Amino acid sequence: MYNNIIYIEINTRRRNKMIQWELKKIFKAKTGIIIIVVFILLCGSMVFIKPELETQNSHRNEQYELIKNTRKAEVIAQEKLDVKIGTVKEMANSKEKDDFSKGIKQISDKKLKAMETEDTTYKDVSFWKVFDYRATNTFMAFCMVIILIIVCCNIYTDEIISTVENLILTSKNKNRALYSKLSLGILIPTVLYGVYLGIQFIITALQYGMPLNGKLQAIRITDNPLVRDTYTIIQFIAVEIGVMLLILVTLGVIACLCSFITKSSLASTSGFMIFIVTAKMLTVAKPFPSNIQMVLEHTNFIDLIIYFRMFAGAYYGNVKFFGMNFDLINLCLGILAVTIVAAITLSIVSFKKILVR
Amino acid sequence: MGTLVKSEIRKMLLKPSIIITWIVLLLFSKILIRPDTASEVWADVFNKIYGIVPLIGLITFMIISAAYTLEYNSNMNELINTTQNGKKKVVMAKWIGAGISTSIVNVSIVLIIYIDGLIKSNFSGLDLPLKELWYFGNSGSNITVLQMMIILIITVIIGSFFFSEFGLYLSAISKSASIPFIFGGLLMGVPYIISGILSRGGYAKYFGVTPLWGMMSSELIRYKVPMTLIIVQIVVVIAGFILLPKLTYKVFIKE
Amino acid sequence: MNKLEIKKLTKTFGKKNANSNITLTLENGVYGLLGPNGAGKTTLMKQIVTLTKPTSGEIIYNGQSIYEKEDEYRNIIGYLPQEFGAYKNFTAKQFLKYVAALKGIDKNKASQKIDELLNLVGLYEVRNKAVGKFSGGMKRRVGIAQVLLNDPKIVVLDEPTAGLDPQERSRFRNLIADISKEKIIILSTHIISDIEAVARETIMIKNGSVIIKGNHKDILTGMKGKVYKITTDKENEVIDIQRDYKVVNLQRGADITELRVVSDKMPLYASAQSIEPRFEDVYMFYFDLENTKEV
Numbered sequence: 001m002y003n004n005i006i007y008i009e010i011n012t013r014r015r016n017k018m019i020q021w022e023l024k025k026i027f028k029a030k031t032g033i034i035i036i037v038v039f040i041l042l043c044g045s046m047v048f049i050k051p052e053l054e055t056q057n058s059h060r061n062e063q064y065e066l067i068k069n070t071r072k073a074e075v076i077a078q079e080k081l082d083v084k085i086g087t088v089k090e091m092a093n094s095k096e097k098d099d100f101s102k103g104i105k106q107i108s109d110k111k112l113k114a115m116e117t118e119d120t121t122y123k124d125v126s127f128w129k130v131f132d133y134r135a136t137n138t139f140m141a142f143c144m145v146i147i148l149i150i151v152c153c154n155i156y157t158d159e160i161i162s163t164v165e166n167l168i169l170t171s172k173n174k175n176r177a178l179y180s181k182l183s184l185g186i187l188i189p190t191v192l193y194g195v196y197l198g199i200q201f202i203i204t205a206l207q208y209g210m211p212l213n214g215k216l217q218a219i220r221i222t223d224n225p226l227v228r229d230t231y232t233i234i235q236f237i238a239v240e241i242g243v244m245l246l247i248l249v250t251l252g253v254i255a256c257l258c259s260f261i262t263k264s265s266l267a268s269t270s271g272f273m274i275f276i277v278t279a280k281m282l283t284v285a286k287p288f289p290s291n292i293q294m295v296l297e298h299t300n301f302i303d304l305i306i307y308f309r310m311f312a313g314a315y316y317g318n319v320k321f322f323g324m325n326f327d328l329i330n331l332c333l334g335i336l337a338v339t340i341v342a343a344i345t346l347s348i349v350s351f352k353k354i355l356v357r
Numbered sequence: 358m359g360t361l362v363k364s365e366i367r368k369m370l371l372k373p374s375i376i377i378t379w380i381v382l383l384l385f386s387k388i389l390i391r392p393d394t395a396s397e398v399w400a401d402v403f404n405k406i407y408g409i410v411p412l413i414g415l416i417t418f419m420i421i422s423a424a425y426t427l428e429y430n431s432n433m434n435e436l437i438n439t440t441q442n443g444k445k446k447v448v449m450a451k452w453i454g455a456g457i458s459t460s461i462v463n464v465s466i467v468l469i470i471y472i473d474g475l476i477k478s479n480f481s482g483l484d485l486p487l488k489e490l491w492y493f494g495n496s497g498s499n500i501t502v503l504q505m506m507i508i509l510i511i512t513v514i515i516g517s518f519f520f521s522e523f524g525l526y527l528s529a530i531s532k533s534a535s536i537p538f539i540f541g542g543l544l545m546g547v548p549y550i551i552s553g554i555l556s557r558g559g560y561a562k563y564f565g566v567t568p569l570w571g572m573m574s575s576e577l578i579r580y581k582v583p584m585t586l587i588i589v590q591i592v593v594v595i596a597g598f599i600l601l602p603k604l605t606y607k608v609f610i611k612e
Numbered sequence: 613m614n615k616l617e618i619k620k621l622t623k624t625f626g627k628k629n630a631n632s633n634i635t636l637t638l639e640n641g642v643y644g645l646l647g648p649n650g651a652g653k654t655t656l657m658k659q660i661v662t663l664t665k666p667t668s669g670e671i672i673y674n675g676q677s678i679y680e681k682e683d684e685y686r687n688i689i690g691y692l693p694q695e696f697g698a699y700k701n702f703t704a705k706q707f708l709k710y711v712a713a714l715k716g717i718d719k720n721k722a723s724q725k726i727d728e729l730l731n732l733v734g735l736y737e738v739r740n741k742a743v744g745k746f747s748g749g750m751k752r753r754v755g756i757a758q759v760l761l762n763d764p765k766i767v768v769l770d771e772p773t774a775g776l777d778p779q780e781r782s783r784f785r786n787l788i789a790d791i792s793k794e795k796i797i798i799l800s801t802h803i804i805s806d807i808e809a810v811a812r813e814t815i816m817i818k819n820g821s822v823i824i825k826g827n828h829k830d831i832l833t834g835m836k837g838k839v840y841k842i843t844t845d846k847e848n849e850v851i852d853i854q855r856d857y858k859v860v861n862l863q864r865g866a867d868i869t870e871l872r873v874v875s876d877k878m879p880l881y882a883s884a885q886s887i888e889p890r891f892e893d894v895y896m897f898y899f900d901l902e903n904t905k906e907v
Contacts (some may be wrong), residue, residue, distance in 0.1 A: 021710055028701040032532065146539055153535055163697035167758065170661045170715035171689040266423040266534035270374065273415055273538070281412070285388050306550075356664060 016182035019174065019187070021083050025158070031150050039192065041197045042143040045205070051133040053126050054080055054220065077122040085120060088112060088220075099325075100317035107315055108226060114230035115217055122220075123213045124347060128233045129221045130208055134200045136240050136312065139306040144248050150257030151188055153268040155181045160263055169355060178260075178351045182344065185256035189248035197241065218313070228315035228329065236313055243312040243333065247304055250336050251276075253343040260350040276301045291319045299331040361446055362493070365454025369420050370461070379462055382412055384460065384504055386469040395482025399502045400490035402474040403575045406509070410573060413463050414545040420462065421455045421524040422534040422541070425609065448606045454609060455525055456518035463517050464510055471506055475571075487578060488541040498578050508574055519594050520545065523609020529608040545569050551574070566590045613674050614640050614765050616660070616796055621669035623655050623820075630655040632820040634669070638796050642788060644807030645800035646898050649819035653692060653800040656817065657768050660798065661691045673766070687716065689762035694771045696755040700744030704735055704754050707743055708761065715762040722761070729757040732787070749780040756784070760791065767797045773806055785809045808891045816898055823898055828891060835874075838897060842871045843883045853881070860896045875886035 026032050057075035057080070058066055088119065092108035093102050113270050113356075134140070159165040169178050205211065213220075218236035219319055228234060257272040279300035286293055297303060304311055311329065318325040389405040390398060482504040487493035490495070490502070500508075523544060527537035548567040564570050565582030566589045577587060616638040624630040630876060633651045637767065645653045653659060658664045660671060662682060671678045678685045698707045705726060711724035730736040738746070741756060752772065754808055760824040769788075773781045781803070788810045802806060807814055814831060816824040839860075844852060850869050857879055861872040874897040878884060 013514055017713055021713055025699060025710075028699070030531070031535075034536075149539055150533075150535055158533075159785045162699055163693065164699065166663060166691065166693040167711060168714060169663055170686060170689060170691040172683055172762070173714045174686060175683070177714055193798050198774070264423070264534065265426070265536075266419070267374065269422070269535045269538045270378075270415075271417045274378065277411065277415060281385055284408075285385060287388075356662070 015176055015180060015183075016285050018176045022155070022180050022184055023063050026151055029158075031154070035147050035150060038143055038147055039196075042140060043196060043203075046134050046137070046140070046200055047203055049134065049137065049139070050130050053129055054122070060194065062224040074122055080276045081120065081122050081220060085115065088115075088219065103315060103317055109219065110230050111219065111227075115219075118216055123216060124209075125213050125216065125233060126208045127204055127211045128237065131200060131204045131211070132221055132233075132237050132240065134204065135197055135237065136244055138306055138308065140196065141244065141248070141308065144192065145251060145305070147192065148189060148248070148252050148255050149269060149272060152185050152252050153259055153272050154265050155184060155256050157262060157268050161265070175351070182253070182256055182260075182347050185252035185254075185343075185347075186249050189252040190245060193241075193245055193248055222313075224310070224314065227313050229313075231313065240308075240312040244308065244334065246336050246340075247301065247308075250340050250343070251301065253340050253347070257343045257350070258287070259348045260347050261354055270300060291321060293326060294319050295332060295335065298328060299335050303316060358446060358450060360452045361450035362457070363483055365424075365450050366458050367478075369424060369455060370458040374463075375416070375420055378416055379465075382409075382416060382462075382466055383414070383469050386466050389470060390473045390477050392477040395478040396485055396490050398478040399473050399482050399485060400492040402470055403490070403505070403509075404492050404577075406470055407573050407576060408571065409466070410545065410549050413466060414542055415519075417520055417545075418524055418538045418541045419457045420458050421521050422528055422537040423603075424451055424525050425528040426457060426531070426534050447611055448602060451525055452518075452522050452602055452605075455521035456514075459517040459521050460514045463513050467510060467513055493575075493579050496578050496581055498581075500578060505575060505578065512572055512574040515594070516568060518531055519568050519597055520572070522597060522605070526601050526605045526608070529605045562586065566592060566593060614794065614796060615668075615674055616658075616766060617771060618660075619670045619672065621656070621659060621671065622667050623652075623664065624667045629820045631659070631666075631785040634817075634822055636662075636666050636815065636822065636825065638798070638872060640792075640794055640796060641812035642792050642797040642799060642810050644811030644814040645798055645817065646802075646804070646807060646814055646895065647800075648802075648863045651817045652820040653817055654770055657691075657770055657798065657818075658801060660691075660766070661768050662686060662690055663691075687762060688765040690759035690762065690767045692755045692759050692772055696752065698743040698751065698754055703740045704743055704746070705739040707754065708758055711758040712761050715756055717762060725761060726757075728758055732760075732790075733757045749776050752776060752780070752784075756787065765795055767791070767795055767799070769799045771801055772799065773801060773803055781785070781806065783824065792805070804892045804895055814891075814894075816894075818898060824894075831894055832889050832891070833896065835894055837886055838874055838876060839887055839889040839893045840873050840875060840884045841887045842873060842879060842881050844881070845869070847883070853879070858896050860893055883898070 026035070054077040057076045058068035087100065087110050088108045091104045092112055093109075094105050096102075096105075133202060156165075159168060168174060171177070201211075214234040215232050218231040218233050221233055222236070231239060254275060255268075255272050258268045258275070262268040262271055279296055280302040282288065282297045283300055283303070288296065298311060298316070311332075313327060316328040319328045320326075386409065389409070390401050392398070393401070483501065483506075485497040485502050487500050487502065488496055488506055520541065524537045524541040527540055528534070530539065548564050548569045552561050552564040552570075562580045562582045563586065565577055565580070565586040568590070570582070571577045571590050571594055576582075616636075618634055618636040618638075621631055621634040622629065634656060645656070647653050649746070655664070659666050660678075662678060662685065665679075673685060673688075699710075702710065708726045708729070709722060712719075712726065716726065727736065727739075730739050733756055735750060735753055735757070743751060747752065752872075753776075756769075756772065759769070773784050776784065785806060788799065791797070792810070799806070799811065806829065811828075813825060813827050815822055826834075844850060844853070845868050847869075850862070850871065853871050853873065854862075857873040857875050859871050859873050863870045872887070872893070873879060874893050878886070
């Protein structure tokens with residue numbers, strides 16, 4: 001057993017070494033500089049990006065002029081909270097008989113019970129509101145996708161272009177080198193997103209004070225009061241971060257797969273873009289029955305990134321397949337997880353079948 | 358020069374991946390319009406043409422992203438630079454070839470949507486003023502549907518040439534085809550996304566200075582973009598046409 | 613023991629047989645793989661280094677199929693591809709460190725080995741220079757250094773001297789001679805003089821099959837009586853000879869033209885005389901004129 005432990009330890013170190021070499025290659029090339037620049041711009045620009053806080057209220061008139069509510073912050077915030085609780089109460093008292101309304105009623109009942117345990121006066125949640133917004137921002141996701149295209153779509157095609165491909169495929173550590181490339185599809189989005197969250201946590205704390213009241217109900221920070229469960233603020237943000245990470249890792253692994261199965265940077269990038277765009281195209285063309293359409297509308301990456309806040313932690317009722325009811329959002333998350341597994345599996349198959357023809 | 362241009366078109370357009378993507382996009386364009394009254398159909402036509410800008414961008418940059426990286430990777434750039442026709446003529450031929458290739462593809466997509474619109478509207482409504490279409494509701498424009506169709510074709514061609522040259526410049530300065538794809542895509546995509554977000558307000562009209570709205574001129578009418586902004590845009594495009602080939606040439610012949 | 617057996621190896625791409633029923637046994641020493649473009653040399657080499665799998669047949673190293681324990685087999689091979697490139701932004705030393713990591717060589721051992729090899733190939737002074745700034749010959753020397761990093765038992769070199777100047781080629785030949793003890797070295801080339809200088813045996817491939825395998829002495833003995841010199845002062849005779857026979861060399865003097873031809877039978881010219889064969893005559897005899905390269 002001791003020998004097995006040593007073997008695992010040595011293998012892990014060797015794999016880590018190959019991953020280090022992959023990272024070195026990325027950062028020695030121009031692309032490394034572009035990634036750093038994009039990441040710095042992203043983190044820096046978030047200093048200026050924030051949502052409308054709970055203590056603020058404004059709207060635009062017909063002339064599109066911004067009209068700000070000048071009442072006291074606490075008064076505005078309490079009013080907003082009262083409106084959200086009012087909406088939840090309405091949903092809980094709904095007399096509609098369809099499945100979706102029944103589901104909403106159930107969720108609303110649970111929420112009201114959870115809110116009974118806490119005081120319904122407004123508490124300062126500015127930190128969490130802003131952090132949540134920055135953690136799941138469309139612009140952030142967009143920048144991450146750009147980084148994934150630059151790094152992961154070229155992870156193997158760069159070896160073909162620099163003609164080092166043959167050296168890798170004929171070396172003893174061929175499989176380690178290939179698996180380390182594949183693992184970057186998971187590591188890069190995970191590490192980058194993690195570092196981004198850390199930076200945003202610090203920036204937000206400096207701007208809005210320390211994180212307070214995280215154990216209160218999540219409807220205090222969401223604009224949509226129909227959060228699917230009685231999550232606390234911290235739980236809700238954790239769910240959103242988990243879902244965002246799932247999306248980014250799925251894209252990372254797919255980008256790596258495109259690199260393994262194509263022979264040029266252009267083919268890899270095009271393949272990746274076509275994969276992203278195809279599902280969205282199908283939602284516009286609507287060739288499938290409504291249940292499949294619903295799933296497509298919630299699993300195509302374009303809508304997932306642009307309308308992320310309407311996906312993570314939300315409730316959209318059930319969808320029927322093969323006579324069984326499935327919660328739509330859970331099904332979509334399952335499909336994303338299956339997509340990661342499929343992409344990893346196909347990549348491994350490509351190592352054996354495609355790279356060695 | 359004709360031979361060079363033809364060679365460039367062949368290199369860029371006659372690739373299985375481009376042909377297949379083009380066919381798929383044409384088939385997709387065919388199913389976008391629902392049958393309805395003439396004014397609904399034509400409003401939908403212009404709405405959908407702007408809606409598929411991401412796909413137009415995708416195929417545009419698929420065509421041009423590898424234009425120079427192909428030469429660098431096969432070491433043809435050195436050979437080209439030692440030939441009589443090399444240097445300037447090749448750079449010009451690439452631009453013309455890229456412009457023609459992307460124009461053919463983009464115009465064909467727009468034409469398919471037009472033809473589908475004609476069929477679904479029973480060949481009527483071409484003389485409707487744009488202000489009667491919901492898509493142009495606030496524009497107050499008396500330009501007819503047919504006139505807008507013709508103007509749009511012309512601006513799509515000019516826009517294709519502009520984005521081709523921008524993409525070629527990016528291809529010349531980078532060794533990877535991802536860079537033209539990403540940054541060319543951003544030039545097209547950022548105004549597309551942000552204008553969608555800001556469309557409810559009076560700020561949308563400022564996107565009239567972007568090359569994207571120059572290409573999709575229906576947006577200039579839709580948001581009543583003032584003439585001053587249109588002139589700025591024309592200046593941007595002309596500057597691009599003059600500067601980008603020069604910059605591309607400098608990069609390509611650099612030792 | 614160091615023995616590589618290739619048994620009835622066939623590789624098909626679509627309808628084309630790139631290699632057809634090749635059977636060879638290779639032991640320590642240098643083997644020259646000779647043949648025109650498209651003969652199947654690179655395909656054979658790629659199968660030996662596991663870059664591609666055979667359609668049928670076996671490759672056995674020391675009694676075991678190379679696919680039984682692929683990682684272990686790859687540990688004892690060194691491969692220099694025909695189009696060798698390195699990461700342009702890496703220095704020679706950094707690139708070799710990377711290849712050492714690929715080959716699973718311990719970091720400390722690799723450092724020492726890299727310095728030795730850089731000295732061997734004459735690149736120690738420029739070890740910290742970016743490979744992108746190297747000349748073609750220098751890049752090829754980096755390629756040879758990476759081949760030897762893991763002290764391989766089987767070395768496969770695909771056209772290693774293509775594009776090198778005579779000085780580089782001479783250096784390369786000496787290097788091969790130095791390293792050839794206790795290694796199987798398979799060297800493919802069009803340059804006949806390289807094979808003559810270093811190879812113990814030559815394997816000639818045509819249309820995917822081996823047509824000759826043997827040492828130079830035996831091969832040249834087999835060519836006795838097939839190489840002739842014809843002299844003529846008539847231009848139309850020169851044209852006729854070029855049309856009717858495989859001309860290896862044509863030398864025009866002030867009045868007389870000397871032609872070196874290969875033929876199964878004595879050419880029907882009075883001036884024709886049998887001469888000692890050289891290795892390029894062997895190539896010309898088995899392959900066509902357009903595939904002849906510089907000597």
